[in-house]
Amino acid sequence: SAVISQKPSRDICQRGTSLTIQCQVDSQVTMMFWYRQQPGQSLTLIATANQGSEATYESGFVIDKFPISRPNLTFSTLTVSNMSPEDSSIYLCSVAQGVRTEAFFGQGTRLTVV
Amino acid sequence: RKEVEQDPGPFNVPEGATVAFNCTYSNSASQSFFWYRQDCRKEPKLLMSVYSSGNEDGRFTAQLNRASQYISLLIRDSKLSDSATYLCAASTSGTYKYIFGTGTRLKVLA
Numbered sequence: 001s002a003v004i005s006q007k008p009s010r011d012i013c014q015r016g017t018s019l020t021i022q023c024q025v026d027s028q029v030t031m032m033f034w035y036r037q038q039p040g041q042s043l044t045l046i047a048t049a050n051q052g053s054e055a056t057y058e059s060g061f062v063i064d065k066f067p068i069s070r071p072n073l074t075f076s077t078l079t080v081s082n083m084s085p086e087d088s089s090i091y092l093c094s095v096a097q098g099v100r101t102e103a104f105f106g107q108g109t110r111l112t113v114v
Numbered sequence: 115r116k117e118v119e120q121d122p123g124p125f126n127v128p129e130g131a132t133v134a135f136n137c138t139y140s141n142s143a144s145q146s147f148f149w150y151r152q153d154c155r156k157e158p159k160l161l162m163s164v165y166s167s168g169n170e171d172g173r174f175t176a177q178l179n180r181a182s183q184y185i186s187l188l189i190r191d192s193k194l195s196d197s198a199t200y201l202c203a204a205s206t207s208g209t210y211k212y213i214f215g216t217g218t219r220l221k222v223l224a
Contacts, residue, residue, distance in 0.1 A: 001160075033212065042201060042216040043158070058211075092157055096212070102148055103203070103212045105157040 002027050006093050006106030013083055013113050020079045021109045023093030028073035031096040033103070034066070038089045046091075049076040083113045115140055118204050120215035128223050131192050135218045137202030138184045144204040147185045149176055152199045152217065161187075161200070192222045 003026040013019050023032065032049040047055040047068055055068035070076040080087050093106040120137045127133045139147075147164035162169060164176040164185045175188040185202055199217040206213075 035214075043214040045211060045213065048211065094212070101146075102160050102163055103205075104160065108157045110155075 001102070001104045002029055002095055004093060004095060004104060004106040006109060008109055009107060010110040011112070013111065015084050015113055017083055018079055018081045019083065019111060020077050021091055021093070023076045023078070023095075023106055025074045025095055029095040029097060030073075031103075032070060032076045033094040033096075034068060034076070034078045035092040035094060035105075036089045037092060037108070043092065046078070049078075080111065083111075085113045087111065088113045116215075117141055117213045118202060118215040120200075120202055120218050122216055122218060124219035124221050126221045126223055127192055129192060129194060131222075132188065132190045133192055133220065134186055134188045135200055135202075135220075136184050136186050137215050137218075138182075139204045140183070141204065141206055142183065143206050145207045146205040147176075147178055148203045148205075148212075149174075149185075149187050150201040150203060150214075152201055154198075158201055158214075189220075192220075194222050194224060196220060197222045 005024045034046040035043040037043050045058050046061045047057040049055050049068050049070040051070045067079045090108045090110050092108045094103045096103040118139050149161040150158040151161045152158040164178045168177045173190045177186045199219050201217045202215045203212050
């Protein structure tokens, strides 16, 4: 499986600020996704990061709040903008080679907004 | 109705017991299914894929029932180290998304 490096691993941020999370994969992957996992909850898909074009967002998530970049097949960023305490969560990068293949996860970014 | 549903548990079982989890999915177009294990404060790790014919990996057996739209995970001879949350996931051709259930907590007791 691909090696996925996600950083930062954790951060504590002031409300109103923005944080950019990076996801680097050691090989080219077809699919990259960003998930959120709130305390005690399961994974919620935020968006699919599309290489060279705008990300595809799930219901309840918008580009202004969660801008995503994917300049190539090995790297993506997720920005959490204008943060509020409700954004405190774990954010996870996930990759897959295709819809019938397994998805793998980065170590996650534990975000606390104060 | 959630697209993928699981009993959150917790399932508390003694060491050596056999335990089974089910996961139901609502989208009949779902094509690929997976079980993940998530330890506390860690990322999900793939446990196994679920094939139409079922598959087995050591003490773990996964089954798919398309008619009733559920997948199952059977753990035999439970170990203390099996204590974790088990997440099921479904992926649908065309949408290229992986949708996860809420997870089932398992605690194996000494």
